[in-house]
Amino acid sequence: MGKNVYVGVDLGGTTIKVGLCDEFGRLLHTYEGPTGTEHGSDVVLENIAQYTRKLVADSSHEWEQVAGIGAGIAGFMDIPEGFIKLSPNLGWRNVPVKKILEEKLGKTVKIDNDANVAALGEAWSGAGAGIPNVVCYTLGTGVGGGIIINGKIYQGFKGMAGELGHITVVPDLEAVRCGCGMKGCLETVSSATGIIRMGKEAVERGEHTSLALLSDLTAKDVCDAAKSGDEVSLRIVNRAALYLGKSMAAVSVILNPQRFIIGGGVSKAGEFLFTAIRKYYQEFTQESAKEGVDIVAASLGNDAGIVGAAGLNLHS
Template sequence: MSESLYVGVDLGGTAIKVGLCNAEGDLLRTHEGPTQAVNGSDAVLTNIATYVKELVAPGTPEWDAVEGIGIGIAGFLNIPEGIIDFSANLPFRNVPVKKIMEEKIGKPVKINNDANVAALGEAWAGAGKNIANCVCYTLGTGVGGGIILNNRLIEGFSGMAGELGHISIVPDLEAIQCGCGKMGCLETVSSATGIIRMATDAVERGDKTSLVFIEGEITAKDVFDAAKSGDEVAQRIVSRAAFYLGKSMAAVAVIINPQRFIIGGGVSKAGDFLFAQIREVFDKLTPDNARDRVEIVAAELGNNAGVVGAAGLFLRA
């Protein structure tokens, strides 16, 4: 087999997903198995090696065509050295993942932040395909991000480039402490966690809102559904989340000057109801030359963005 192939690994706290891609970013097939994080870091890395070899059998022409294995990981990483410094949901503390996995698999390995690889996947084969300059936001439990400039993933000197959720953007008098320890991060208001917190606070204050009738824990979807139905409290919460997203994009636009912003993650499922508000703020706060013809669109690859992007680390990072 003459065509080069690449394997991507999306390492999550519960499951590990692996995928095989060609040089065009086409996802040929996937395989998945449990992470088993409770068994420790070596067990997790052994599982990755096992799932990769179940995806592509060693000794076959396909295996010989595999140029490398990319791994996307949530946590703080030393990307140049291939080390996981810390991961909140995985048993990794200063683990040299690149070195260990190359010994276990016998192929070159690269690691990167999970939000970066999701961004790379969208840029390579999703909503950013054929767009040389784009910025991706992932709105989920937190706010992740990734920056693609001139078709390359930007990592920065320590791998912290693209941590959009930790832009300090909320004014001091409104700011709360983020999980990173700093105050006023975008993540505190525009993530699912931030939206739920604001909704829970409103209910506990006794604000007049239909959210008081939600049984069990309030979800971000509950807030968006209430806002779409005309609930003024829910609308204010969504507007606040959208305002700071749009404001952050305005700041990014005059630094990076992307052609397209791509928004993925669970919160993005709110669709045009959220996107229209983000766009309104972005247009208001961004200079014309950084705003004109800039698009704000939804991600396309869904749960496959991570494996596609991780596979792309050997071509696009």
């Protein structure tokens, strides 16, 4: 029998992506297919099982080499029990994912939330490889987070650790309500949604900006306009970076991680955004807490989820 390999499942609302990793987190083979969300959880879980068998069969590995399977899922869950309490984007309530998949596949299955799993992927074999303590931000529709301590996902008391998008950073006078119910959360300014909102508001206020010429504004539009010198867009991207930097200052005096990793769609704005984030981080972080700390871009892209899910059986 060959070496152990691990299967990671990235369960999205439209597509299920599965990948095979070796024990070093190297992605050996991938496969993907439709989720079938509309057919309900039984079909979705059967799809996961089939795609997983197909993935292994198509690779040069034996089924016996599969030492564990992990899945990253968006939603509220009981992680040790592998039980989804509520997943709004899948329309699931009370689905015992671990139990069902273990029965179907005869392998140990672990689940975790998508932001944690992406963080683990980056920490294991992406931008955090070899660094024991990293904190990851995912700047997408919302702002997700994941905290890796000694190479493992840190869950906290009820799995709520790493909810970095809900650090309150915006002062009361400028704060808007967040989806979580609080005001002034990082997510309201540093997510794609927040950037789009600020862009639309500027246009509505009649500010002089090239964004006024665009319909269906995206966060990329705002970042591109900023790079082209549009002052309003520059102000918006700077604001997103400012509050990210401030939140990292808080994380640094609380956890003192060695590295921050930033991924997600918004992070594709590139060095332009990272330069601003680093500047504000330096400005707002206590001297000793920032010593030797770096801020880098995620390196696995969309594969972070499958790699991290595969790693759940080694690093949790």
